[in-house]
Amino acid sequence: MTIAVxxxxxxxxxxxxxxxxxxxxxxxxxxxxxxxVHPTKKPLFTADERVAMIREALAMMPTVSVAWTxxxxxxxxxxxxxxxxxxxxRDAADAAWETDLARQNRELAPDLSTIMLPAxxxxxxxxxxxxxxxxxxxxDLEPWCPPSxxxxxxxxxxxxxx
Numbered sequence: 001m002t003i004a005v006x007x008x009x010x011x012x013x014x015x016x017x018x019x020x021x022x023x024x025x026x027x028x029x030x031x032x033x034x035x036x037v038h039p040t041k042k043p044l045f046t047a048d049e050r051v052a053m054i055r056e057a058l059a060m061m062p063t064v065s066v067a068w069t070x071x072x073x074x075x076x077x078x079x080x081x082x083x084x085x086x087x088x089x090r091d092a093a094d095a096a097w098e099t100d101l102a103r104q105n106r107e108l109a110p111d112l113s114t115i116m117l118p119a120x121x122x123x124x125x126x127x128x129x130x131x132x133x134x135x136x137x138x139x140d141l142e143p144w145c146p147p148s149x150x151x152x153x154x155x156x157x158x159x160x161x162x
Contacts, residue, residue: 001029001030002027002028002029002030002083002084003028003029003030003031003032003080003081003082003083003084004024004027004028004030004031004032004082004083004084004085004086004115005031005032005034005073005076005077005080005082005084005085005086006020006021006024006031006032006033006034006085006086006087006088007033007034007035007036007073007076007085008034008035008036008088009035009036009038009041009043009128010033010035010050010054010128011041011043011044011045011050011128011132012044012045012050012053012128012131012132012145012149012152012153013050013053013054013057013128013145013146013149014123014126014127014128014131014144014145014149015119015120015123015126015143015144015145015146016088016090016119016120016123016124016126016127017088017119018057018058018146019088019119019120019123020086020088020117020119021033021058021061021064022061023117024086024115024117025061025063025064027115028063028084028086029063030063030064030065031061031063031064031065031086032064032065032066032067032076032077032080032082033054033058033064033065033066033067034066034067034068034069034073034076035047035050035051035054035066035067035068035069036068036069036073037068037069037070039070044132044153044156045152045156047068047070048068049152050068051066051067051068053148053149053152054066056148057146057148057149072108073085073105074105074108074109074112077109077112078109078111078112082112083111083112083113084112084113084114084115085102085105085112085113085114085115086114086115086116086117087101087102087114087115087116087117088116088117088118088119089116089117089118089119090118090119090123090124090125090127091124095116098114098116099116101114102114102116123144126144130144131144131145131153132153132157135150135153135154135157136157141153141154
């Protein structure tokens with residue numbers, strides 16, 4: 001069985017991320033969406049909250065599982081027998097960054113191949129940071145993230161405003 005790991009902060013998951021997952025499930029027998037916890041980042045949601053939200057949003061995809069790690073992504077990938085890393089692309093700037101990351105991962109783990117998948121063009125401008133900014137302004141979120149994510153995001157933004 002071919003297993004791929006799609007790692008990111010996913011704070012929160014966007015429709016661009018979902019677009020990448022949809023493509024990945026057509027290519028691999030199993031896709032692990034991995035919430036990567038970075039010690040210097042200050043996310044809006046905890047790792048456990050992000051995992052739960054992503055599971056809820058992707059529940060209709062039976063070949064997708066979700067977990068989190070604070071270790072190197074390549075360590076997690078090897079531990080679950082993955083052979084590929086999936087990276088999403090929004091634009092040319094992402095491509096340059098992701099190419100450098102793929103090269104670093106290849107040096108550390110030559111047994112893992114990186115596959116880069118572009119999000120749908122109309123979703124390319126919305127990152128998790130942009131989604132949070134839209135939520136803070138009270139903008140419509142549904143075109144940019146799954147409805148369940150929008151609900152969690154609106155709730156968290158409201159809690160922070162109190």
